[in-house]
Amino acid sequence: MRWSVIAIGVAFSLATTAPAVAHEPPFSWTGLYVGVNGGYSWGKASADLEVFSGSILLGSASRSIDLNGWVAGGHVGYNWRSQQWIYGVEADFQWTGEDGDISACSPAACAKASFELDWFGTVRGRVGYLLEPRSLLYATGGLAYGHLSSDFSGPAVSISDSTTRAGWVVGAGFERAFDRSWTVRAEYLYMDLGTMRTELGAAPAPTSGAVFNAPPNGVVRMDFTDQIFRLGVSYKFNEPYAPLK
Secondary structure, three states, X not given: OHHHHHHHHHHHHHHHHHHHHHHOOOOOOOEEEEEEEEEEEEEEEEEEEEEEEOOXXXXXXXXXXXXXXXXXEEEEEEEEEEOOEEEEEEEEEEEEEEEEXXXXXXXXXXXXXXXXXXEEEEEEEEEEEEEEOOEEEEEEEEEEEEEEEEEEEOOOOEEXXXXXXXXXXXXXXXXXXXXXXXXXXXXXXXXXXXEEEEEEEEOOOOOOOOOOOOOOEEXXXXXXXXXXXXXXXXXXXOOOOOOOO
């Protein structure tokens, strides 16, 4: 009798709970979402200095500067699902603390160059594959844009410059849903913002005693690339709250 009561109780429990689990809908990746993210970036500015007299190149020098720092911002996007594949578009905007500088000295004087990435944003496509209903592995790529600032100081120049540059970005990430409306992600991006060109104006002649047809002028061309790792959390709209089983 005792075992019969226990068996009836187990059967009743399964009968009342199994349909709820069976009819619980899986996480829906399709739809609009917004989120926040933060992380760290490892940027590099490759600077080339050229000194001209008219159209004649008098001399050149190249240096690389690390622009490392934090990144933080927000993102918005939309996904579509086709069987195990997820297709989407996403835009984000980031504030950064990336900056770096370099100094060089000669027996006569010293010069310093400083660079900073003030902010950047991207507009990207995303293509992902569902490893299981709640886990998405994806690749991403598209347009990148950002605001770069530079300062140059030396015995003959003191110049500040800034510009907004456009380039490209590619990357990959992993995203996982942890209830009906929320996901978390880890993401890596590689970004190239192209070349920033700064006119330094009059520059000291690299060869003392030489006579030139035009006063020497300096030009700095800086190529900026960035590697970004960040974590994020997203909220997907139009989903009722219920923890996933």
